[in-house]
Amino acid sequence: EAxxxxxxxxxxxxxxxSVAFWCNPIxxxxxxxxxxxxxxxxxxxLIQFQNxxxxxxxxxxxxxxxxxxxxxxxxxxxxxxxxxxxxxxxxCASSLGRGSINEKLFFGSGTQLxxx
Amino acid sequence: xxxxxxxxxxxxxxxGATVAFNCTYSNSASQSFFWYRQDCRKEPKLLMSVYxxxxxxxxxxxxxxxxxxxxxxxxxxxKLSDSATYLCxxxxxxxxxxxxxxxxxxxxxxP
Numbered sequence: 004e005a006x007x008x009x010x011x012x013x014x015x016x017x018x019x020x021s022v023a024f025w026c027n028p029i030x031x032x033x034x035x036x037x038x039x040x041x042x043x044x045x046x047x048x049l050i051q052f053q054n055x056x057x058x059x060x061x062x063x064x065x066x067x068x069x070x071x072x073x074x075x076x077x078x079x080x081x082x083x084x085x086x087x088x089x090x091x092x093x094x095c096a097s098s099l100g101r102g103s104i105n106e107k108l109f110f111g112s113g114t115q116l117x118x119x
Numbered sequence: 120x121x122x123x124x125x126x127x128x129x130x131x132x133x134x135g136a137t138v139a140f141n142c143t144y145s146n147s148a149s150q151s152f153f154w155y156r157q158d159c160r161k162e163p164k165l166l167m168s169v170y171x172x173x174x175x176x177x178x179x180x181x182x183x184x185x186x187x188x189x190x191x192x193x194x195x196x197x198k199l200s201d202s203a204t205y206l207c208x209x210x211x212x213x214x215x216x217x218x219x220x221x222x223x224x225x226x227x228x229x230p
Contacts, residue, residue: 038220045123045206045220046163058215094162104151104210108218110162 007111015117021083024114026095033100040092085118123221131227136197140224142207143189151210158203197228
C-alpha cells in the first residue's frame with residue numbers, strides 16, 4: 004500500500020519569499036493533517052481537514068500560512084511571506100477519519116524548509 | 120504548563136539495559152494515548168497504543184495512570200536499533216479529536 008507522499012523533500016528560500024508544499028494522503032483516508040516540527044520539538048498541528056473541510060486551524064498563522072484540500076484528496080500548504088522562524092520540517096499525515104479515539108496517523112517523509 | 124511533557128533526555132544506556140520513560144499530560148479529558156517513534160531525520164511512526172490496563176508488545180510495555188495523568192514506556196533488553204526519539208501523544212475530543220505531541224525523549228543505546 005502506498006504511503007503518504009510529500010514533495011519537495013527539501014526547500015531553501017530567502018525570507019519574504021513564498022513556498023508551497025504538496026501532500027497526497029493514503030487512498031481512502033478522509034482526514035489530513037499538516038504539522039510543523041521545529042528542531043528539538045514535537046510536531047505541532049497547523050491544520051486538520053476532514054475530507055475537504057477544515058476541522059481545526061487554530062494554530063495556523065493565518066496572516067502568512069494558507070492550506071487547501073480541493074476535492075478532499077491532495078493538499079497544499081503555502082507560506083507567504085516566509086520568516087526565519089518558519090524553518091522547520093513540515094509533515095503531512097493522514098488517517099481513516101472514522102471518528103475513532105484510537106485514530107492512527109500515518110506520516111509522510113516531510114519537507115525540510117530552510118529560510119535564510 | 121505544556122499539554123504534554125516529556126524529559127528530553129538523552130537517555131544513554133548500554134545494550135541489554137532496561138529503560139523507562141514517563142510522560143505527563145494536563146488535560147484530564149484526554150481519551151487515548153500513544154507512543155510514536157521517530158528516527159533521526161525521519162517521520163514519526165506509531166509504536167504502540169496505551170490502554171488503561173497496560174499493554175505489552177515484545178520488549179515494550181506501556182502503562183497509563185489516569186489518576187496521576189501520566190503514561191510510561193518501558194523497554195527491556197535494549198537493542199542498538201532502539202536508538203530514536205520517543206514521542207508521547209495524547210488524544211482528546213474538543214470540537215474534533217486533537218492529537219497533541221510531546222517534545223520527545225531521546226534514547227541512545229551504546230554497544
